[in-house]
Amino acid sequence: MEQTPSPPILEFLNAGIQLGGQVIQNGITFSLYPGQFVAVLGPNGAGKSTLLKLVLGLLKPTSGEIRLFGAPPRTGNRRIGYTPQFSSLEASLTLRARDIVGFGLDGHRWGMALPNKIRTAKISQALEEVDGLHLAEASFSELSGGERQRLLIAQALLSDPELLLLDEPLASLDLSHAQEMVALVDRIRRTRGTAVLFVTHDVNPVLPCLDKVLYLAGGQSTLGTVQDVITTDNLSRLYGSRVEVLQSEGRLFVLGVDT
């Protein structure tokens, strides 16, 4: 997709990231435009999840600047939808799929969610958008990893976001389910025009719909097309050690590092 003339919705201007008192990125610079699908790649601890938390306003950059819709990020912004990593969830709670999705609508409000037709309809619509209407009354704790992930996306969609932040939505999914998930996210992005920042370990399932990749490694980052970024030379430079990129049957393999 060619770059649109509209202004970027998200800009990192030389933004530094610290995690546990340690500098993990000293200057990230990139722009994200409406409707773009960007994968955030890199090894564990490179700052992928932390980058999302900066966009959410949960953390502040240690240097530089971040502009989201032209202003510094703050919490409570309904123009972004977010699904966290699975491991940070409490899956064993007494909640139905419908309740989980409903949090996206009014989970931050005080009081109780009393049954109401408009609310129910909105939740059902979001469930339908992720092909999960049949799960509505099911207990969240009894659903599979893929089903849970779809509900989290439905939750994130309920505030009609212009930007979706997905943290490792493919973790715990096998290859065919991962491909289904990517197809779903891509469909949402095309029908709604939502930009997507997609954190993942493996670039292969998202290759068909990527606009750009943002690769974080060795305290540095590069944004660009897959062909430009995921190359032996570029990744070797990022990691600061010899890394080999192999292509086979349309799949990319990065050798010499733990991804």
Place this chain on the structure above:
Amino acid sequence: MMTIFHFEFMRNAFLAATLVAALGGVTGFFLIQRGMTFAGHALPGIGFAGAAGAVWLGFSPLAGLVVFTLAGAGGIAKLKGDPRERDLHIGMILVTALALGLLFLSLYPGFAEPAYAILFGSLLGISQGETQVMALGSLALGLFFVFAFRPLLFASFDPQAAGARGVPTRTLGAALLVVTALVVALCAPITGTLLVFTLLVAPAAIATRLTASPLKAVLLSVALAEVLVWTALTLAYFWNSVPGFFVAALAFLVYLAVRLVEAYRHRRVK
């Protein structure tokens, strides 16, 4: 049968037990959702140490109970780390508190009657005034749960997303502990610190096995708690025995039955 309501002390007991059960049923649901059941076990124990200390120093045991449960709640709210480590620390706090309680009891010259009353409760010895205090307290704490219902569940399920949406997740977690401490302080003189957590844990544990809807689970938890205390009081009246025993024993039997039915159904499905 109606002779049971003939005595004022029985009427007061039923009223107080009804309030205690409702509070325990609701609080327990949220403790389970937050994985804080063990804190619900520990706070009454910590409170007992406070009551014993107050009796030793010549203060009202209730004052000691309130101070210690609130301090305990504050301490537990400050604990960080994963749940396993957190429970370990709660365990250490509880052990230390119980040791202090034992020390205070031994320092008291003679038999520390008021401290033992807090330990075992006195459901059948509540005055009308105490019941009124109970009713007001229950109303205030009940309102907290109505107010915090949705964000508290959101924060328990997904602290990251809730925080990103502007829910004060840490404050809510601490508020739940403080409210639990107040529930314990309100209920302990009636059911005794030893049995407060029967009502804090058992009805909610049973209810969450039976439904996945949070609202239904809360209502069911309260209903179960009510049935438990009423049955226990009636049995205790007719057999001239202690109600606390029947509450705990009945709760255990119902929980066991629910789990057995579940296991049986599970095997048939497979």
